[in-house]
Amino acid sequence: MSSVSEIRRRIQAVEQTKKITGAMEMVSSGRMRRVMSHIEYNRRYFRYIRNAMLEIIDTVNDPDSVNHPYFTERENPTVTYVVISGDKGLCGSYNAQIITAAENALREHPTAHLITLGNVAEDYFVRRGRTPDIAMYGIVQDPTMKSARSVARDLMRLFDEGLTDEINIIYTSFYGETKGYPVTTRLLPIVVGDYNDADIGHYGSEIEYMPDRRAVFDRIVPQYIIGLLFGLMVQAYAGEHYARMNAMHSSTQNAGDMLKALKSQYNLARQSAITNEIAEISGAALAIDGK
């Protein structure tokens, strides 16, 4: 059995760790709550903007008049995967799940380009000898409209210049049935068939477009992409903090259990040390008496 002082030191260490995990849990739950409202509004914004876009497509008699490059699927596409992971660990299986999903996607498309948002995914793929083509920093820690705009602009440029023909985002969903699981969503090209839940056609041809359909359409499409990307980034952020909150919650609980066990061990050790001492003293006293 370990000595009393050894156990005391372990108790102190566990107590310190418990304080840290407790604080991390608090921080993560606060951050998650802060972006939760974004998610709801983003979904509404996104649904409206998507419907507006589909209404335009729907009301056009001659589809070629809104023939936007972002709506054209190219043949033999060069696929790009954008992987959104965390910047830090200590969040349960959050990063591991995303990396597994990315690995599976890359196995299907061995020639695909890889873009990472978040240090964990980048480090993993660098270690595996599959260095990401582009690694973006400082975005997953603070998903803002500003960073969504700049990432969207960079991705659209890659698409415009023909460096890639299809852009997929692998992120952690924070909504509906897939909550907490990695999901792959296509960002570009926009395929109308991807959305079968849109309610379109309320107003049909009575809508007037100023100055014309094409100009409106060209304006809406980038907004749609930025809105979508921001939504995914926020979901991933909330997912990371949700995972971290849960992981830290169970760590704090485990630390409590450990402390309980250690404390009874400590008492046992202390008692047996005292018993030993008494036995020694009385033994010694007997030895003296017996002289």
Added chain:
Amino acid sequence: MLFLGRGDYLLAKLFNLQVLTPEREFFSGDVEAVWLNLPDGSFTILANHMPLVAPVAICDLKIKQNDEWRVAFASEGFVEVRRDGVLLFLQTCEWPDEIDARRAEDAKLRAEEQLRQKRSIAENNELRIELARAMERLRVSRLRK
């Protein structure tokens, strides 16, 4: 209805306005009029406007509610006028007291500085928008009560 110019009119009829950004619902309620900028000029929407979809330029958005104009900063987006109300989709939208004037000032200087250096056309356009955004923000922030 008697129209007296720039959204001032008698017998105001209300319509539902929703201003949405990817981050939040900025405004939702029944209003008398909305004043905003389209790329080719300012534009006022009153009740019973015909259905319309149009892009919105960076501007000071004015909303008339209870006989009172409220002004906000609006970044680019688009407006959808429907029979059942008006939807305004904007990248960002802020009331004057939400604007961080110092941040806007910094952004303005930064955009100007970057515009001075030679850049690609795409970057140039982006910076122009950035600059317009910063200048409009500053202007609206001065309306703070």
